[in-house]
Amino acid sequence: MNQTSYAKMPLPPPLWTDTAAPAPETPAMAGDQRADVAIVGGGFTGLSAALHLAKGSADVTVLEANEPGWGASGRNGGQVIPGLKEDPREIIARFGEKDGQAMVCAAGAAADLVFGLIKEHGIEYDGVQNGWIQAAHTRAC
Numbered sequence: 001m002n003q004t005s006y007a008k009m010p011l012p013p014p015l016w017t018d019t020a021a022p023a024p025e026t027p028a029m030a031g032d033q034r035a036d037v038a039i040v041g042g043g044f045t046g047l048s049a050a051l052h053l054a055k056g057s058a059d060v061t062v063l064e065a066n067e068p069g070w071g072a073s074g075r076n077g078g079q080v081i082p083g084l085k086e087d088p089r090e091i092i093a094r095f096g097e098k099d100g101q102a103m104v105c106a107a108g109a110a111a112d113l114v115f116g117l118i119k120e121h122g123i124e125y126d127g128v129q130n131g132w133i134q135a136a137h138t139r140a141c
């Protein structure tokens with residue numbers, strides 16, 4: 001996808017396109033295609049689903065209207081935060097012990113998953129995994 005075709009899109013190209021290595025060519029689909037699974041959307045969600053399905057030997061096609069990473073995944077702050085919007089206690093209260101705990105554990109393991117995939121697939125990147133600080137306040141004495 002070149003800069004001219006970007007100009008026809010409703011949002012401007014993200015900042016990361018100026019700083020990241022060029023993305024691989026992803027030409028428009030031509031003709032009929034068959035796949036075990038068709039995934040709509042090439043952001044983190046769709047690409048991760050495709051990757052994990054392909055690891056299980058499924059034949060997967062990702063259908064992306066613009067180009068992979070064009071949506072929120074290519075415009076975010078780039079922080080790999082191992083947590084959800086609400087605190088674990090609130091999530092468990094809302095979704096119950098079993099599902100809430102599963103969500104908390106999945107979020108807590110997310111950074112290791114991301115950096116593990118980067119290593120496993122030899123992806124060129126500038127990120128660093130160097131910890132996470134969650135500040136807590138107490139009443140002043």
Ligand SMILES: Cc1cc2nc3c(=O)[nH]c(=O)nc-3n(C[C@H](O)[C@H](O)[C@H](O)COP(=O)(O)OP(=O)(O)OC[C@H]3O[C@@H](n4cnc5c(N)ncnc54)[C@H](O)[C@@H]3O)c2cc1C
Nearest residue numbers: 041042043044045063064065070071072073076077078079
């Ligand atoms: C400004 C901002 C900052 C953020 N900062 C952070 C952060 O620092 N850390 C963090 O962890 N998260 C952050 N987030 C959240 C994170 O970016 C999103 O949760 C994540 O990218 C969502 O990924 P997604 O794959 O679900 O959606 P998207 O990345 O939006 O992917 C959806 C894709 O589907 C495509 N699509 C939509 N409709 C169709 C269709 N009909 N046919 C074909 N393709 C279609 C779109 O073009 C798009 O590429 C931020 C989000 C924003 C907006």
